[in-house]
Amino acid sequence: MPDLKAICHQAAESARRSGAGQAEAYAHETVSRSVKIEKNDIHLASSATSCGLGVRVFVEKALGFASTNSLDSAEAARAAGAAVTVARCTMPDEANELPEKAALPAVPGLHEEALAATTMAETLDLARTMLAAARDFDRRVTIDGGSVDVVTRRRAVVNTRGVAAEEISSHIIYLLMGMAKDGDDVSSFQFEFDVHRERARVDVAGLGRRLAGKVVATLGAGKGESFRGPVILSPDAAAEVLASPILFSADANMVQKGMSPFAGKLGQEVADARITVVDDGLLPGGVASSAFDREGVPHRPLTIVKDGTLQSYMYDTRTARRGGTRSTGHAVGGARSVPAIGPTNLTFAPGNVGKDEIIAGVDRGILVTRLSGGPDPVSGDLSGVVKGGFLIRKGEIAQPLTGTVIQANSYELLKKVTAVSRETETIYSFRMPYVRVEDVSVTSG
Amino acid sequence: MKDVLLQALAGAPDWTELRWHRRSQVRVTVEKGEVRQAKVDTYQGVGARVLAGGAWGFSSTSTVDPAAIGRAITEAAAIARFLSSARQEKARLPQLAPARAEHLAAPADPVTAHSLEEKLELVLRTERETRAMSPAVSSATATYSEYVDEKWIVNSSGVCVHELDHKPEFGVWAVASKDDQKSFGARFVGVDGGWSDLLAKARPAEISGYAARLAVDKLSAPYPDGGVFPVVMDPEIVGLLCHEAIGHTVEADFVLSGSIAAGKVGQKVAGDLVTLCDSGASELKPLAAGSMAFDDEGTPARRAVLIENGVLRGYLHNLETAARFGVEPTGNARAWEYDNEPLIRMRNTYLEPGGGKVEELIAGIKDGYYLKGSGGGQADANAEFMFSAGETYRIRDGKVAGLCRDATLSGQAFEVLKSVDALGDDFEWAMGSGHCGKGQPAKVDGGGPSIRCRVTVAGKQE
Numbered sequence: 050m051p052d053l054k055a056i057c058h059q060a061a062e063s064a065r066r067s068g069a070g071q072a073e074a075y076a077h078e079t080v081s082r083s084v085k086i087e088k089n090d091i092h093l094a095s096s097a098t099s100c101g102l103g104v105r106v107f108v109e110k111a112l113g114f115a116s117t118n119s120l121d122s123a124e125a126a127r128a129a130g131a132a133v134t135v136a137r138c139t140m141p142d143e144a145n146e147l148p149e150k151a152a153l154p155a156v157p158g159l160h161e162e163a164l165a166a167t168t169m170a171e172t173l174d175l176a177r178t179m180l181a182a183a184r185d186f187d188r189r190v191t192i193d194g195g196s197v198d199v200v201t202r203r204r205a206v207v208n209t210r211g212v213a214a215e216e217i218s219s220h221i222i223y224l225l226m227g228m229a230k231d232g233d234d235v236s237s238f239q240f241e242f243d244v245h246r247e248r249a250r251v252d253v254a255g256l257g258r259r260l261a262g263k264v265v266a267t268l269g270a271g272k273g274e275s276f277r278g279p280v281i282l283s284p285d286a287a288a289e290v291l292a293s294p295i296l297f298s299a300d301a302n303m304v305q306k307g308m309s310p311f312a313g314k315l316g317q318e319v320a321d322a323r324i325t326v327v328d329d330g331l332l333p334g335g336v337a338s339s340a341f342d343r344e345g346v347p348h349r350p351l352t353i354v355k356d357g358t359l360q361s362y363m364y365d366t367r368t369a370r371r372g373g374t375r376s377t378g379h380a381v382g383g384a385r386s387v388p389a390i391g392p393t394n395l396t397f398a399p400g401n402v403g404k405d406e407i408i409a410g411v412d413r414g415i416l417v418t419r420l421s422g423g424p425d426p427v428s429g430d431l432s433g434v435v436k437g438g439f440l441i442r443k444g445e446i447a448q449p450l451t452g453t454v455i456q457a458n459s460y461e462l463l464k465k466v467t468a469v470s471r472e473t474e475t476i477y478s479f480r481m482p483y484v485r486v487e488d489v490s491v492t493s494g
Numbered sequence: 495m496k497d498v499l500l501q502a503l504a505g506a507p508d509w510t511e512l513r514w515h516r517r518s519q520v521r522v523t524v525e526k527g528e529v530r531q532a533k534v535d536t537y538q539g540v541g542a543r544v545l546a547g548g549a550w551g552f553s554s555t556s557t558v559d560p561a562a563i564g565r566a567i568t569e570a571a572a573i574a575r576f577l578s579s580a581r582q583e584k585a586r587l588p589q590l591a592p593a594r595a596e597h598l599a600a601p602a603d604p605v606t607a608h609s610l611e612e613k614l615e616l617v618l619r620t621e622r623e624t625r626a627m628s629p630a631v632s633s634a635t636a637t638y639s640e641y642v643d644e645k646w647i648v649n650s651s652g653v654c655v656h657e658l659d660h661k662p663e664f665g666v667w668a669v670a671s672k673d674d675q676k677s678f679g680a681r682f683v684g685v686d687g688g689w690s691d692l693l694a695k696a697r698p699a700e701i702s703g704y705a706a707r708l709a710v711d712k713l714s715a716p717y718p719d720g721g722v723f724p725v726v727m728d729p730e731i732v733g734l735l736c737h738e739a740i741g742h743t744v745e746a747d748f749v750l751s752g753s754i755a756a757g758k759v760g761q762k763v764a765g766d767l768v769t770l771c772d773s774g775a776s777e778l779k780p781l782a783a784g785s786m787a788f789d790d791e792g793t794p795a796r797r798a799v800l801i802e803n804g805v806l807r808g809y810l811h812n813l814e815t816a817a818r819f820g821v822e823p824t825g826n827a828r829a830w831e832y833d834n835e836p837l838i839r840m841r842n843t844y845l846e847p848g849g850g851k852v853e854e855l856i857a858g859i860k861d862g863y864y865l866k867g868s869g870g871g872q873a874d875a876n877a878e879f880m881f882s883a884g885e886t887y888r889i890r891d892g893k894v895a896g897l898c899r900d901a902t903l904s905g906q907a908f909e910v911l912k913s914v915d916a917l918g919d920d921f922e923w924a925m926g927s928g929h930c931g932k933g934q935p936a937k938v939d940g941g942g943p944s945i946r947c948r949v950t951v952a953g954k955q956e
Contacts, residue, residue, distance in 0.1 A: 084577075088751040091580045094573045095552035097833055114533040118556045131534050138611045139529040169573060173580055193751035193875065194933075228875060230752050238874040306526050307632040308669050310676065386521075387531050421872045422880045422902065427669055427676045432902030432952045434872075434880040454880070454904055454952040456720075492720050492952055 050203075051078060051100070051120045054215050057207035059122060060104050064129035065209050069106035069113075069136065071147045072129070073208040075343065075384050076102045076120060079200060082169055084176040086195035086225070089184065091176060094169060101384030104128045107145045108136035116385045144371040150211030153340045153347050156331055159218040164248040165201045167221065172197050175223065175253045182257030183225055189268065190261045193238070195225040197253070212345035220246050220336055223253055229264040236267040237436040237451070239419060244336040244477055263418070263437060270451035273440045273493040279414035279467070280455060280489040281407055281441070284474035284481035286417040290424065290431060291466075291486075292395060292479060294459040295326055297426035299353050299361075300390045301368035308427055310460055311359055319359045320463035323400055326354040328363065330378060330393035337393040337478035343380040344388055351377050357464075365390050396480040400469025404483045407468045409444040415491055416441055417455065429460035456490040495558070496656065499540070499648045502563040508546040508571050509587065511649040513790060514558065515539070515832040520605075521639040522614050524621040531637075532614065539832040542566040548584025549577035554833040588817040592652035593794055597787035601688030605640045605662045608689050613638050616664070620698045624666050627706030630713065632671040634705070637682075638664045641937070645790075653792035661685070661783055661937050662692045663927045666701055670709035677899070679708025680884065681867075684926030684937070685781040695781060708885060711897050718886055718898040718951055724862040725903075726855045726946050730924035731883060733940025734868045736770055737843045737925060739879035739907030741940075742932075744800050744808075745826070745838045746815035753875045754908070755806060764804045764911035769846040772810055773797035774825055776842060776923065776939075783926030784841040784938035788825065791836055795825035801911075812838050830934035837932060845942030848917025855916050855946045857892040863951060864889050868925070869900055877907040902952040910947050918944035 057074035064072035078100045085092045102125055103116040113136025115128045176197045183190050198221065205215040224242030228235060241260040245251055282290055297303055298311035298319075305312075311319060330348025332338050341347055344366055352360045363379035364372065365388060381391035408416065415438050422433035438450040470483035499512045516538035523531035539556040540563050551573030553566040578584075600606075621636035640662040647655045665682025681704045683696035727735070743753040750756075755763070764770070774795020776782035786795045791813050799807045811819065812827035815838065827836035856864060867884025886901040887894045925940035 087747055090582050091549075091577060093550040093552055093835060094577050095554075095835060096569055096573065097554050099554075099833055100556060112529050112532055114531070116533065116535045118537045118539065135532050135534060135610060138609075138614050139532045142528055169576065173577065177580060191752045193748065228752065235752075235754060235876045237876065237878070302525075302530075306635075306669075307671060308676070310674070385533075385535050385537070387533060421874070421878075422882070425678070425869075425882075425900070427678050430899065432880070432882065434878065434904050436874065452878075452904075452950075454720075454902065454950070456902070456952050490720075490952075492950075 053078065053203055053205035054207060054213060056102065056120050056125055057205050060102060060125040060129045061207050061209050063126045064104055064106045064133055067130050067133040069108050069133050071107045071209050073105045073147050073206065074102060075206045077202055077204040077384055079202045081198055081200045082172050083196060083198045084172050086176055086180050086192060089192050094173060096169065102128055103384035104132040105387060106132045106136050108133055110141035110143060110145045111136045111139045112145055113139065114387045144367045146366055146370055147208045147210050148212060148344050148346045148366045148376060151347050153214060154331060156338055156340045158246055158333060159216065159339060161219060161247055164221060164246065165219040167199045172199055179223060179225060179253035179257045182254035183227065183261040186258050186261035187229065187265050189229040189231045190227060190264055191230055192225055192227040197223040206345040208345065214341045214345045216339055218339060220244055221251060223256060225257060225260045227260060227264055229268050231268050234268055236264045239263045239437055246334060267437050267449045270449040273415065273450045273453050275492050276413060277488060277490050279411050279485055279487050281411065281414065281416045282484045282486065283418040284483060285476055286420045287481045287484045288476050288479045289420055290459055291463060291484060292397065292481065294424050294426050294429055295353065296392050299363050301362040301364045301372055302390050304362050305368060305371055310429065314359050317359055318357050320354055320357045321466035322357040323466050323469045324354055324357050324463060325398035326395065327352050328392045328395045332394040335394035335478060342378045343382045346376045346378045346380065348378045348393060363390055363392065394478045397482055399471050399473050399482050401471060402468055404470040404472050407470055407483060407485050408441060408446065411441045412443060414441045415439060415450065416446065424459035429458040431459050432456045453491060453493045462486045495646050498560055498563065499646055502560055502567060503648055503650065506567050506650065508544050508574065509650045510567055511543045511791065512563065513541045513829065513832060514646045516644050517831060518642045519640065520610065520613065522617045523635065523637045524617045525635045526633050527622065537831055540566060541829065541832045541835065542570045543835060544570040544574045545585060545587065546571055546574035547578025549574050549581045550585060551577060552835045585814045586817040587813050588823060593788060593792050594654045596656040598656060598658045600658060601660055601691060603688040603690045604660055605689045606642060616698065620666050620702055623699065624668050624702040624706050627703060628710045630670045630672060630710045631668050631706050633669040634666060636666040647788065647790065647792040649792060655788045655792040657786065657788055659786060660688065664692055664696050665927055666705045668705040668709040670713050672713045675713055677709055677712035679705040679712065681705045682927035684783040686776065686783050686785040687781045691781050712899055715897045715899050718863065718901040720952055722948060722950050724859045724946065725949050726852065726864045726944055728866040728944050729920065729922035729941045730868050731865050731881065732845050732942035732945055733925040734871060734881055735907055735910065736845055736942060737840055737938060737940040738871060739873040739877050740770060741772060741840045741843045742873060743875060743877050744810055746809040746811045746819065747838045748875060749809050754877050758806045759808060761806055762804050763806045763908050764801050765914045766804045767848060767914050767917050768801055768804050768911050770801040771797055771799050772840050772843045774841045777844065778921050779923055782842040782923040782939040786841065789827045790829040791827040793823045793825040793827065795841060798824040810838055810840065812836060828936050830936060834934045837934060839932060839936045840930065840938050842923065842939040844940060845945065847919055847921040847943035850916050850918050852918050852920055852944045855918055855944055856889055856894060858916065858946060859889045860891060862889045863887065863901060864894055865901060865903065873907065879907055880904045903949045904952065905949050910949055913948040914945050916946040920944055
């Protein structure tokens, strides 16, 4: 097993000797076992060990970056030299700075030996069980694709200002994509996936049945009605319609570039008082949890929106310096690119009404479980085809919908939230409730 | 490299494919005058795929020496044998004359002959000029990137292919602001070709002006009305429709899992005017960004006619599905990098042009829209799609009447193709920037002429 920290130290030191004022090296080694499902059958299995080294340097405050997928020392030195060569072509930027060393929090539960030790035979068994559960649920279910991946990753980041962090984590991700076919009636295409860090929580059969139930429920879909009114967004749809524009707008880089509609709105109301949004890189069990970000800055919980009021943007070291504040630990990315800004585990706080109660309160509206298309994050303009949607009449699910388009503005919808469910669902690194919003254009035809 | 691969292959007991791929990537991004990305990346290794007992095993190594390649073959073979009991339908290979060829012609004026300084200067200047176009442009982002790929593909059937490929792209994104309103305009171009090929298709001054003007004009534009309208689509949206909404439904793996195109070969699926193809060659016009001589199984990447005069003629295949359907492989097996296994992917997907002028197509519409450029979109296995147009103009009484905010189009792609009643003569490759995603990215292109058809435009309900 390569000593990632030692390789990073060597690369950063090599860059410094070549003329870098500051240098950072990020390295990973990722071991994965994967079984793929295609057209209702096991298709292929693979195993891989991949690695990468990315060197970021500032030469007189000018940025350079080079990466390689080899961890041998000659390659590390070559990448360090290449990064310095790139930096000599770019211009200085006062905000270009690497973080200083900081104490890292302990994050339990990132790596479980029982999960990491899952063999190829066990991975294959999980894939077969998942596929069988979906197919046995209803003979009309057809699975286009799917996979089970068990991944263990070691990563390290070292810089010339004293940062030297290393971590091991593992997870399993399993997913199915498919549809239901009944004669000429083809349901919409749906997918389901789960991610876990603990072996005991893996329930592939449950996922298979969930996907099957979802696609069968959208068979027999018909045209709905055209109106302007309430829409209930499932956790999946709420992530797309409400969470994604918040993440775009809370990105400090977008704020500083004048692209974010949240620029200049700290302390102001950006959503209904029912909305509280927290990003927490230390969330127990969270798939995006880890002690430090891509630059080695410690993770900590960050409240972005509290009771509808904008509290903070997400910063990396560079945007924090420009904004006169501290990094919030939101640098993201891998070995092959300059870090960007992004969320970790994002949670919309649950409300105090049940999902069924929310549905019961709608006289005429739709429930959207999946949306194809999302908002333009700059303007917030949203148009999407409802995939897996249901017409609600007099408080009850009346029929599945096809050929229905919704249109609204996501930033306006955030202020038109009238109910948030008690129940939440985890969608990869997001935890989202059901959310009722008003005044949506629904076109069916 | 060839000798190392052939030597490793010679010792392999099962049918084995070895694919060495070295990719060098350069990417420069400038945002509002600041260099946000300036990188060089190398990524190389060998992917080993083994077919044993009717099942596939795959393993890869970033260490390119005989011992590591040998270990990858052993691992892939062990996985394949192990899987063979689990797999119901056994994979077979077609009988083919194996390709043995070198396709090494670099484009004239290759990107590798241009310095990083020159690439950075292009991006800095384009971003600066985009912001200078109007005080309403509050921000701009310009990007240049290139992939330079070299591959050796060998297999136990005797395939031995060596390929070189250059795919650069370049473009700019402008954001305009007024009070609380924001809108954007963008223009990105990607080619399979050299530096001057790219800059001839993406003239910096033109793309700056286009993106800035569009962003600013949209600020004051009205929203389009909703409903089913006759429209004229430009080559970019036609390319997107061919690729995203039709092309994926005719990928043989999708067909086998029950896409809408399953069982319809020989049937009328589109209007008489519609002939739709996918090719590894840059048909009709040069520089299509999905071009390649051979696919990643070493099969010649030939032209595949998918729909001819409205009749479905066939699907897109790799070796395995070609054997299963009893047809010739079409050369559509593609892998993104050495550590990805080949999947059925499109290359350059297009609609054959006709003889009309765009103005004539527009003149035939009393009340409708002229839709240009793509703002992206999605489609399902049942060919239902949702795209947004990058530029939307109202057509009234046969004339272009004014810019609207971006329209969202939706419908069922085969139904839309049944409604095509006129084809332009203005063929273009227009989808060469960015990537298609299907578990792995892929560089593709798409295009066609302008067409007139009917489509649903999303509007607001009052």
